[in-house]
Amino acid sequence: xxxxxxxxxxxxxxxxxxxxxxxxxxxxxxxxxxxxxxxxxxxxxxxxxxxxxxxxxxxxxxxxxxxxxxxxxxxxxxxxxxxxxxxxxxxxxxxxxxxxxxxxxxxxxxxxxxxxxxxxxxxxxxxxxxxxxxxxxxxxxxxxxxxxxxxxxxxxxxxxxxxxxxxxxxxxxxxxxxxxxxxxxxxxxxxxxxxxxxxxxxxxxxxxxxxxxxxxxxxxxxxxxxxxxxxxxxxxxxxxxxxxxxxxxxxxxxxxxxxxxxxxxxxxxxxxxxxxxxxxxxxxxxxxxxxxxxxxxxxxxxxxxxxxxxxxxxxxxxxxxxxxxxxxxxxxxxxxxxxxxx
Numbered sequence: 345x346x347x348x349x350x351x352x353x354x355x356x357x358x359x360x361x362x363x364x365x366x367x368x369x370x371x372x373x374x375x376x377x378x379x380x381x382x383x384x385x386x387x388x389x390x391x392x393x394x395x396x397x398x399x400x401x402x403x404x405x406x407x408x409x410x411x412x413x414x415x416x417x418x419x420x421x422x423x424x425x426x427x428x429x430x431x432x433x434x435x436x437x438x439x440x441x442x443x444x445x446x447x448x449x450x451x452x453x454x455x456x457x458x459x460x461x462x463x464x465x466x467x468x469x470x471x472x473x474x475x476x477x478x479x480x481x482x483x484x485x486x487x488x489x490x491x492x493x494x495x496x497x498x499x500x501x502x503x504x505x506x507x508x509x510x511x512x513x514x515x516x517x518x519x520x521x522x523x524x525x526x527x528x529x530x531x532x533x534x535x536x537x538x539x540x541x542x543x544x545x546x547x548x549x550x551x552x553x554x555x556x557x558x559x560x561x562x563x564x565x566x567x568x569x570x571x572x573x574x575x576x577x578x579x580x581x582x583x584x585x586x587x588x589x590x591x592x593x594x595x596x597x598x599x600x601x602x603x604x605x606x607x608x609x610x611x612x613x614x615x616x617x618x619x620x621x622x623x624x625x626x627x628x629x630x631x632x633x634x635x636x637x638x639x640x641x642x643x644x645x646x647x648x649x650x651x652x653x654x655x656x657x658x659x660x661x662x663x664x665x666x667x668x669x670x671x672x673x674x675x676x677x678x679x680x681x682x683x684x685x686x
C-alpha cells in the first residue's frame with residue numbers, strides 16, 4: 345500500500361489553519377504525542393496531555409493558539425485540535441483495495457443492476473429487488489436480503505448480514521459481523537403459557553453518514569420501521585431493539601443495550617454499557633448524555649448529563665454498603681416519623 349505524504353503547508357490549506365514553522369516539512373502519518381515520529385503529525389486536544397510535550401518528537405502539532413507558547417516546534421493553530429485531527433486522519437486512512445466490478449464467486453439475483461463504479465467482493469450474495477448505488481463497496485461473504493437498498497457510497501465490510509427490507513443512506517458504513525434487520529424479540533404467551541412469535545413486519549431505515557460497528561445488531565420493526573437517522577455513530581457490540589428511533593448525530597458506545605420502542609433524540613451520547621429499558625416505552629430528549637453503565641428505566645425530558653450505579657470500592661466495603669442499602673427504606677420511614685414528632 346502506497347504511503348501518502350503531505351507538506352505541512354498542504355495540511356494547513358486543508359484545515360485553513362495558521363501555520364507556524366517550516367511549511368515544507370514532510371508529514372507521512374499521524375501519531376500520539378508520546379509516540380509520534382519526526383515525520384508524523386500529532387495533536388494537543390486536552391490539557392491532560394501537556395506533560396508529553398517536552399519529550400514529543402512529532403514533526404508538528406495541531407494545537408490551540410493559546411497553547412502555542414508551550415511548544416517550540418512546527419504547529420498548525422486551530423480552534424478545535426481534536427476536530428482538525430479527525431479531518432486530517434481521513435487523508436491517511438487506508439484506501440479500499442476492492443476493485444470495481446462483481447467478483448466471479450458472487451451470487452447476484454437476476455434483475456439486480458450493479459453500477460460500473462460499484463464493487464462486489466468474493467462470496468457475496470445479493471437477493472432480488474435490491475438497489476445498489478454508485479460507489480458502493482460490498483466486501484467478502486456479505487449477504488444482502490431481498491428488497492434492500494444501498495445508496496451511493498455505502499460500504500459493507502466482510503460478513504455483514506442485511507435481512508430483507510433494510511435501507512442504508514449515502515456514505516454509511518457497516519462493519520464486519522453486524523446484523524441489520526433481524527426479527528425483533530416479540531412473543532405472546534398463549535393459554536398454556538407457550539410463547540407465540542409475533543411476526544416482525546416492519547423494516548429498518550438507516551440515514552446518511554451513519555457508522556455501525558462490528559458485531560452490532562439492529563432489529564427490524566414489528567409493524568413500522570426501526571429508524572436510525574442521519575449521522576448516527578454506533579460502536580461495536582450494540583443491541584438496538586425493534587421500532588427504536590435514534591435521533592440524528594447521536595453517539596452510541598460499545599455494549600449498549602436498547603429495548604424496543606425506545607426513542608432517542610438528536611445529539612445524544614450513550615456511553616459504554618448503558619442499558620435502556622423499563623415498564624413503558626422510553627423517550628430521551630435531545631442533548632442528553634448518559635454516562636457509562638447507567639440503567640435508564642424512565643424517560644428523560646430535560647437535556648443534561650445523567651448517571652446511575654454505584655462507584656466502585658473495595659469488595660468488602662461494597663458488600664457492607666449493599667447490605668445497608670436494603671435497609672434504606674426502613675431508615676427513611678423512621679426519619680420521617682421522627683420529623684413529624686418535632
